[in-house]
Amino acid sequence: MAAADSPSAALRRRDLCSRGIRLAGKMRSDVIDLLDTYVERQGLDASASVVTVEGVPVAAVERWDEQTGTQRLLENLTAYRAFRVLLAQMLEEHREQLGDADTGLGRALAAVLLQVSAFAYHLEELLRLESRGPPSEEGTAPPPVPHLGLFERKLRGLGVLRELAQWAVRSARDLRQLTKPSPGSSSAPSWAESP
Amino acid sequence: DSHIQYERVGADVTMKCGSMDWDAAVTWTANGTDIDESHLNGSYLILKNVDLTRSGQYSCYEGSSWHLKYQTYLRVGTPPKEPVLMCRSNNYPKGFYCSWHLPTPTYIPNSFNISVIHGTKEMVCEKDIYPKNRCHIRYLQLFSTVKYKVTLTVTNALGKNSTTLTFDEVAIVKPDPPESVVAKPVPNNPRRLEVSWQNPSSWPDPESFPLKFFLRYRPLILDQWQHVELSDGTSHTITDAYAGKEYIIQVAAKDNDIGTWSDWSVAVHATPWTEEPKHLTTEAQITDTTSASTSSFMPPPTTKICDKGAVVGSGAVAVCWTAGLVLAAYGVLFI
Numbered sequence: 001m002a003a004a005d006s007p008s009a010a011l012r013r014r015d016l017c018s019r020g021i022r023l024a025g026k027m028r029s030d031v032i033d034l035l036d037t038y039v040e041r042q043g044l045d046a047s048a049s050v051v052t053v054e055g056v057p058v059a060a061v062e063r064w065d066e067q068t069g070t071q072r073l074l075e076n077l078t079a080y081r082a083f084r085v086l087l088a089q090m091l092e093e094h095r096e097q098l099g100d101a102d103t104g105l106g107r108a109l110a111a112v113l114l115q116v117s118a119f120a121y122h123l124e125e126l127l128r129l130e131s132r133g134p135p136s137e138e139g140t141a142p143p144p145v146p147h148l149g150l151f152e153r154k155l156r157g158l159g160v161l162r163e164l165a166q167w168a169v170r171s172a173r174d175l176r177q178l179t180k181p182s183p184g185s186s187s188a189p190s191w192a193e194s195p
Numbered sequence: 196d197s198h199i200q201y202e203r204v205g206a207d208v209t210m211k212c213g214s215m216d217w218d219a220a221v222t223w224t225a226n227g228t229d230i231d232e233s234h235l236n237g238s239y240l241i242l243k244n245v246d247l248t249r250s251g252q253y254s255c256y257e258g259s260s261w262h263l264k265y266q267t268y269l270r271v272g273t274p275p276k277e278p279v280l281m282c283r284s285n286n287y288p289k290g291f292y293c294s295w296h297l298p299t300p301t302y303i304p305n306s307f308n309i310s311v312i313h314g315t316k317e318m319v320c321e322k323d324i325y326p327k328n329r330c331h332i333r334y335l336q337l338f339s340t341v342k343y344k345v346t347l348t349v350t351n352a353l354g355k356n357s358t359t360l361t362f363d364e365v366a367i368v369k370p371d372p373p374e375s376v377v378a379k380p381v382p383n384n385p386r387r388l389e390v391s392w393q394n395p396s397s398w399p400d401p402e403s404f405p406l407k408f409f410l411r412y413r414p415l416i417l418d419q420w421q422h423v424e425l426s427d428g429t430s431h432t433i434t435d436a437y438a439g440k441e442y443i444i445q446v447a448a449k450d451n452d453i454g455t456w457s458d459w460s461v462a463v464h465a466t467p468w469t470e471e472p473k474h475l476t477t478e479a480q481i482t483d484t485t486s487a488s489t490s491s492f493m494p495p496p497t498t499k500i501c502d503k504g505a506v507v508g509s510g511a512v513a514v515c516w517t518a519g520l521v522l523a524a525y526g527v528l529f530i
Contacts, residue, residue: 028452049342060339064288125456169365169452170338176403 013129014118015144017175018073027115028168034108035161041152043107053159057082059166072174077134079167080120086160087113093109093153116164119171126178201303201352202245203274210240212255213265220256220258241268245271248300272303274342274354278438282360284368285457287450288406289338293360294329295321295347305351330393342444360466368454370406373394373429373446385438385467388412391430392446392460392506406503409447415442415464426451489523 013177054056057079061067067075088122091109097108127134201518212221217237223230234241242249255265276298293309305481309330311318320330338365348357373392381387390410394401405427411420414437425427428470436442 005427058340059209060336060341063334064337168340172452173338173403176405180402 004146005026009129013126014179015187016122016126016129017179020119020175021172023115023119023122024168024172027112027119028104028165028172030108030112030115031161031165031168034112035106035158035165037105038157038161042157044154044158048155048161050155050159053156053163056086056156056160057167059163059170061170062172065070067174067177069178070127071129071165073123074140074165076171076174077120077123077127079183080123081114081137083167084113084120085166087116087164090157090160093157105158112164145192168169198438199270199512200267201270201272203353204246204271205244206240208240208245208249208265208269209236209243209486210237210253210255210269211265212240215255215257215264217405222256222261223256224256225249225294242269245269247271249368250302255530270352272301272351272353273306275349275351275356277356277358278307278347278349280345280358280360281347282362284366284454285371285395286399287368287370287454288334288463289399290333292323292329292331292332293345293347294326296328297348297349299354301326303351303353305349306352308348310348312346312429313339320345332391334364336363347500348516363388365453368450370448370450370454370457371397372457372460373408374460376446376463377459378442378444378446378463380449381432382468385469386434386436387440388429388431388433388436388444388467390444390446390463393429393456397449398448405451406448407451409449410444411447411459412444414442416440424455431496438467439469497509 021126036046038044059073059079087109091106091113094103094106124134200208200210203345212219212223215221215238217239219238221235223235223240230240238255240253240255240319240393250269250271253267254263255268256262257264278295278297280293282293284289292309294511295307295309297305310318311320311332313336316335318332318335320332323329342361342363343440344359344361346357346359348355366518369382372396376390376392378388378390381389390412392408394406398404398406407427408425408429410423410425410431410433411445412433421433421435423431423433433444443462444465445462447456447459449456453529
């Protein structure tokens, strides 16, 4: 599409990518700090292995290097939209547990939730630069909160944060892939093609 | 009938002469040399508390006919101790390699078997031809939180042992050191050194997986290193070098987000630019050359005070000495 390939679109895309990469880096660093706080406050063992948690988007991917730009953006967006919901649930549960007490953990959760929302917005903007546009969120009901005991909820939270930390690393890599020129073209990368 | 027989160091070994009866008359040799009868119990050869020197070919001959009745190759050794296993990814995101060795030799042949499990999936670690005790594996998935479990089992005729490593994808990422490190003086800058290097050639995609660098440098005469961390670029200018001192410089690399620092690169040496010492000249030449001096860090030119033209009698010598002391004091300021 001519609009998508215009110089201003290319500049906007590059700008969004580089800001996104920085945001992903900050998000990862904050999630790792949040993980330490979470493990400590929830009385968990940092090395506890958590089986794949239902409803948590898994960052692991096969043939990552073969993905197209569009695939990368869509997978990222789906993930961060899910994390937005999951973190909001965690925050809600945390507040229910401790009432209105303003805790460091609560603040840290809220801060990461904000970053996740901001990153999702970045991804939506990048998708808008494509003719595609981001998929609508309307009609997609949030996943039901599973009925879990307190300990199970804590472990689930650990799984959520660990997977989010992985996603933050992956997202920075994905955005860097988007800024690479595609082979055989001198202009901005064509995201419909691989890679 | 030839055999190989493996025995532990310190064991007592009894060798029978094939199907010969216990009371048959036989002669045993070790590597062609007759064995003394004191080691025999009937026709059996008894070797007590064997050590490594007992390894060799043992043959048993029938007494009168000297027919070879039995031959064996004795190899004395030890069962394997727990092997040392290391896994590393120096080519992320392509894959990783594992290498191993035994902490002490067994003196007998060993075979190694390695298994790599990722979650429920068994992966194949392809053995390298060289070096021998190494295999490599391609990542099938990236960004996985599921750990890898690598188990190495070493087996020989006297026993087996194994070790297991468990790690996640990013924990073992350690690039090779930067390559082609070059350090050069900067003309007319006595406190600068320009350092440049290249990404390690084993790192497959520095564009998508950029490296950051750590530079360390010190003058040879000091033990204390200076450090600089650089988040991008493959060059750096040192601006606080001591004038005239030879420096040693090294660089290390790390993925921007994950893993650990590489080993330090090969060290390079460099000395910052210094002005060429002026030769003692005539008065006329001094006037031309001293006006060309530009650096504020350089000691004042000596010729103005101590040139041949001015050296007349002991008074001028004292001036020269004074100038020398001033220069020495100036030089000490920079150390």
